[in-house]
Amino acid sequence: MNPTDFLKHLKEQSFYQNQLVHVERLGGRMVRYESLERPLLRPLVEAIQAGGTTRLYRHQAQAIDAIRAGHNVVVATGTASGKTLCYNLPVLEAALLNSNTRALYLFPTKALAQDQLRALTELTQRLKAAMPARNGMPPWLPRFGSYDGDTSPNSRTRLRREANIILTNPDMLHVGILPNHNLWAQFLKNLKFVVVDEAHIYRGVFGSHVAAVLRRLTRLCQLYGNQPRFICCSATIANPGDHIERLTGQRPLVVDDDGSPQAPKQFALWNPPFIDPKKTARRSPNGEAANLFAEMTRQEIRNITFTKARVVAELILSYARQALDRTDPDLKERIASYRAGYLPEQRREIEQALFQGQLIGVTATSALELGVDVGGLDATVSVGYPGTVASLWQQAGRAGRSNSSSLAIMVGLDNPLDQYFMRHPDQLFGRPHEHALIDPGNVYILEQHLPCAAHEQPLTPADESLFGRGFVEAMVKLEEQGIVTYESEHDKWYYRGRPYPAQHVSIRSVGSKPIVLVDSSRKMKRLEEMDEVSAFSRVHPGAVYMHQGDSYMVTELDLIKGQATLTPARVDYYTQPHERSEVNIVRSLKHRQMKLCTAFWGAVRVTQQVVGYRRVRQFSEADLGETPLEMPANTFETRALWWDVPIEWLKHLGARGWDFLGGLHAVEHAAIGLLPLFAMCDRWDIGGLSTPMHPDTERPQIFIYDGYPGGVGISEQGFALLTDLWEATLATIKECPCEEGCPSCIYSPKCGNNNEPLDKRAAIWILESLLRT
Known part of the structure; x- marks a missing residue:
């Protein structure tokens, strides 16, 4: 069933109530080829021809020419545009010309590394067939292998000694390779290329950590007299050159003229219908997505349904299985969920089942956004805007990887964006x-990585040029704590902390310890794990946690043992945490005079605490009440944008019978919801606070802060584009058809005050006044 027929089929279903609000028809793109400045080695030409590549796309040729010329390169093109050949071909060519050549391939996940290992194996097998034997001896081929936590000790030794190409991830580089660089001396001395795939993924706190890891790598290569080149691949983003420079510390040449062909695609927007006459509530987007997922399964349309949260992936799978059980019970085992947190062997099984067609579809978090090969798909569903245009197109690009047309659907959530x-x-x-x-200059992150760097090799003042802004402040703090000591005789800082500091630094979270989730009904079988800060809100006592579509009740969270105990539960609800936050100003770093107020950007201290949880009915999303809870508070310093609101406006709004605090609160919610329009982030990456009288300023204030220690630049982007943010926020609130406010404009699912008070009219008046010339 083609996309047009399936959309027509949807309109004939009993659940259809004019949800289809727009269909964008995206025409295909013609292929554009280009020749290399000099031909590839003949065996490489024959190897790629045997794999079906007879000519190189324009961007592939441009990237290979630039790499051969000695440039750092970033290839920023669309999904399935053949970026892998952009680095495999020049790396293999260099290894064939010089067997001492070494390359390090970095992938954000082990799954992607394993997937690319298969592709590299297939390419080298074709290369072997293209190379004649000499004197009866088989041809020499570049050696390679995967180096991660699953690699045996014997294999690790062999790879260090023999491999031309090592495929790994930033975590293993951080905790396994760099601290043991003496074992890697020959590899680092001959390291010619560092390949960073899916480089757009390295943003926010994770990206800032990886930037520090890559600077540590560069520093150790320089120790061994070497300066490797970086080859980066990225989805299309606005600033590929600047991003890669911040990530690697090296300025790249940007290749972004995509020459690959693109099949036509239909992209539909699906908005859940209102369920009340006042137009304040819509039907559950999870239920809507489950209907689409189940119907695609019935029609055997191979798909991935992407969600923004683990629990939503599990809910949609559960809802769809219940729907299929009523009509097509044989199909309910042909769908599954896939997300971070599952054990590696579970995820590999699901990938294989989807690739081989045993599964028709999966619900997934962004873990499947990346380029793991799961075979040809017909459609994707994105449950909510994923936070960035790049992520949306990455998700949509997973379907239609051949010349056939495909379908993408985005289900609208009930939020402003x-x-x-x-x-x-x-x-x-x-x-x-x-x-x-x-x-990369985040002091909080440098405080974690500079001890690792000093442990690897004593630091010197010259390292400031490599680690940049934040180096001096971080070193002062580390000296005060006795973690490093300065010796003037050698002009170096020496590490004096506990052994092996890298093992105490998590590069994928704010640094809290892991919590293991176990099933009490199966002899404490390990289900998955998460970091401690996340555990406060997701596996607190009384929480309903979902795993592979099944519900579990959390009976105990033992922070000392690092364990959450779960037991299977038959319940018809799920839980949502209720968090409260406080914000205190540490110092202003920038300010600007707006028309009627002053805006600031600077350092703040945020305290967050889970104070309860709500039970929410499945399918209907009805609120079943709240249970109080007191989890440990989490306090961290970060960066925030805030602005004054004139106190005189209290009288103006009061005279109209409107609620001043309700207006501030509504502006805060809507502005947080719209900030991802301007910064590459998700609304869950940011938080906020509004108050009629802040104790630090004694004025009405609205704060929007980065949700990570040290900040990652989100609020700073909002500060730079504050007028644009106000304008988009005003348009969203004014255009919403509700009368008094709703989740589509001013309600927030994260609100610590149960969305009270909120005043839509006051919010419009405040924003219009802020923007008045």
Whole structure:
């Protein structure tokens, strides 16, 4: 069933109530080839021809020419555009010409590394067939292998000694390779290429950590008299050159003229219908997505349904299985969920089942956004705007990888940003890609990585040029704590902390210890794990946690043992944490005078605490009440944007019978929801606070802060584009058809005050006043 027929089929279903609000028809793109400045080695030409590549796309040829010329390169093109050949071909060519050549391939996940290992194996097998034997001896081929936590000790030794190419991930580089660089001396001395695949993923706190790891790598290569080149591949983003420079510390040549062909695609926007006459509530987007997922399964349309949260992936799978059980019970085992947290062997099984067609579809978090090969798909569903245009197109690009047309559907959530796009599809499909944001000078992150660097090799003042802004402040703090000591005789800082510091630094979270989730009904079988800060909100006592579509009740969270005990539960609800936050100003770093107020950006101290949880009915999303809870508070310093609101406006709004605090609160919620329009982030990456009288300023204030220690540049982007943010926020609130406010404009699922008070009219008046000339 083609996309047009399936959309027509959907309109004939009993659940259809005019949810289809827009269909964007995206025409295909013609292929553009280009020749290399000099031909590849003949065996490489024959190897790629045997794999079906007879000519190189324009961007492939440009990238290979630039790499051969000695440039650092970033290839920023679309999904399935053949970026892998951009680095495999020049790396293999260099290894064939000089057997001492070494390359390090970095992938954000082990799954992607394993997938690329298969592709590299197939390419070298074809290369072997193209190379004649000499004197009866088989041809020499570049050696390679995967180096991760599953690699045996014997294999690790062999790879260090013999491999031309090592495929790994930033975690293993951070904790396994760099601290043991003496074992890697020959490899690092001959390291010619560092390949960073899916480089757009390295943003926010994770990207800032990886930037520090890559600087540590560069530093150790320099120790061994070497300066490797970086080859980076990225989805299309607004600032590929600047992003890669911040990530690697090296300025790249940008290759972004995509020459690959693209099949036609239909992209539909699906908005859940209102369920009340006042137009304040919509039908559950999870239920809507489950209907689409189940119907695609019935029609055997191979798909991935992407969600923004693990629990939503599990809920949609559960709802769809219940629907299929009523009509097509044989099909309910042909769908599954796939997300971070599952054990590696579980994820490999699901990938294989989807690739081989045993599964028709999976619900997934962004873990499947990346380029793991799961075979040809017909459709994707994105449950909510994923936070960035780049992620949306990555998800949509997973379908239609051949010349056949494909379908993408985005289901609108009941929040300001999604509803803005539902009403303004041109702003979604005509929107430029966002800037990827990382902060390599984040002092909080440098405080964790500089001890690792000093442990690897004593630091010197010259290292400031490598680690940049934040180096001096971080070193002062580390000296005060006795973690490093300065010896003037050698002009170096020496590490004096506990052994092996890298093992105490998590590069994928804020650094809290892991919590293991176990099933008490199966002899404490390990299900998955998460970091401690996440555990406070997701596996607190009384929480309902979902794993592979099954519900579990959390009976105990033992922070000392690092264990959450779960037991299977038959319940018809799920739980949502209720968090409260406080914000205190540490110092202002920038300020600007707006028309009627002053805006600031600077350092703040945020305290967050889970104070309860709500039970929410499955399918209907009805609120079943709240249970109080007191989890440990989490306090961290970060960066925030805040602005004054004139106190005199209290009288103006009071005279109209409107609620001043309700207006501030509504502006805060809506502005947080719209900030991802301007910064490459998700609304869950940021938090906020509004108050009629802040104790630090004694004025009404609205704060929007980065949700990570040290900040990652999100609020700074909002500060730079504050007028644009106010304008988009005003448009979203005014255009929403509700009378008094709703989740589509001013309600927030993260609100620590149960969305009270909120005043839509006051919010419109405040924003219009802020923007008044």
